[in-house]
Amino acid sequence: MTVRIEEVARSTYLLDCGQDAKYFLPQVAYLVIDDRPALIDPGSTVVAAELLPAIGSLGVDAQELAYIVPTHIHLDHGGGAGYLVQRLHKPMVVVHPRGADHLADPAKLVRGARFVFGDNLEQNMGPVLPVPRERLHVAGDGEIINLGSRDLRIVFAPGHATHHIAIEDSLSGGLFCGDALGFITDAVPDTPFPVGLPPFDADLYLQSIDKLTALSPKVIFYGHHRARTEAQALTRRLKEICLTLGEIIQAAIGDGLDDSKISERAVEYVKSFASLSALPLMVQVGISGYVQYYRSRSQPSP
Numbered sequence: 598m599t600v601r602i603e604e605v606a607r608s609t610y611l612l613d614c615g616q617d618a619k620y621f622l623p624q625v626a627y628l629v630i631d632d633r634p635a636l637i638d639p640g641s642t643v644v645a646a647e648l649l650p651a652i653g654s655l656g657v658d659a660q661e662l663a664y665i666v667p668t669h670i671h672l673d674h675g676g677g678a679g680y681l682v683q684r685l686h687k688p689m690v691v692v693h694p695r696g697a698d699h700l701a702d703p704a705k706l707v708r709g710a711r712f713v714f715g716d717n718l719e720q721n722m723g724p725v726l727p728v729p730r731e732r733l734h735v736a737g738d739g740e741i742i743n744l745g746s747r748d749l750r751i752v753f754a755p756g757h758a759t760h761h762i763a764i765e766d767s768l769s770g771g772l773f774c775g776d777a778l779g780f781i782t783d784a785v786p787d788t789p790f791p792v793g794l795p796p797f798d799a800d801l802y803l804q805s806i807d808k809l810t811a812l813s814p815k816v817i818f819y820g821h822h823r824a825r826t827e828a829q830a831l832t833r834r835l836k837e838i839c840l841t842l843g844e845i846i847q848a849a850i851g852d853g854l855d856d857s858k859i860s861e862r863a864v865e866y867v868k869s870f871a872s873l874s875a876l877p878l879m880v881q882v883g884i885s886g887y888v889q890y891y892r893s894r895s896q897p898s899p
């Protein structure tokens with residue numbers, strides 16, 4: 598794995614580890630350099646191990662990292678946090694209150710992740726090591742973390758996951774959005790696809806899109822993609838896709854179709870703008886989260 602490094606905003610570096618061969622997920626982290634440097638979305642343990650020399654090559658001693666900030670605790674974003682705090686003496690891991698227990702004791706997180714990544718996930722992504730409680734910084738919505746000459750502001754952004762945050766950067770006016778503003782692939786670069794892993798909340802996802810769009814980010818730092826400046830157009834397109842998918846799936850439920858037929862209808866729609874081979878994992882898993890969400894809402898609660 599070679600890490601491609603690109604300065605995407607002032608003192609803000611994209612660390613692109615490329616696409617992993619197993620899950621076809623582009624693995625992307627960001628290094629924010631300041632008096633107290635921060636690493637956003639360290640990725641899995643396998644990815645995090647690759648980031649250490651890349652950070653060093655930018656003239657930053659990884660031992661001086663002050664913060665590790667996974668946008669959420671899914672293994673492809675935060676699975677390597679425990680590995681990093683074991684090797685680095687300083688950094689605190691900034692996490693949403695709903696994610697803290699799972700980073701401290703990742704057993705349940707790993708069990709849940711097998712649904713997406715399969716039984717061999719630890720072989721492919723590396724072991725998921727716990728983060729000691731004293732190394733966790735449980736963040737509040739709107740909390741500001743000062744790095745020296747710039748602030749990172751934590752913005753809760755649930756939907757993709759209850760424990761999802763976005764991070765606003767005062768220096769660049771950019772927003773690190775993890776999976777909250779969709780999944781983009783270079784094959785379809787102007788169309789973010791909603792990432793609806795079960796348990797997914799389609800309405801909260803939409804609310805978070807509105808909340809993040811209202812911040813008018815000058816640049817969006819995508820979790821599996823790169824930095825993009827067309828924030829308004831990209832979030833508008835994402836919202837349109839979310840709404841249309843929701844309508845298609847709710848109509849199919851209303852027609853009494855079973856889950857596989859509902860997914861077929863949703864996939865037909867997706868194929869109108871993207872080839873499935875460009876979005877293999879995200880399309881299949883993303884649609885199942887949508888179907889589950891609207892299915893559960895269409896049933897009266899017990």
Ligand SMILES: [Zn+2]
Nearest residue numbers: 669671757776
């Ligand atoms: Zn995720």
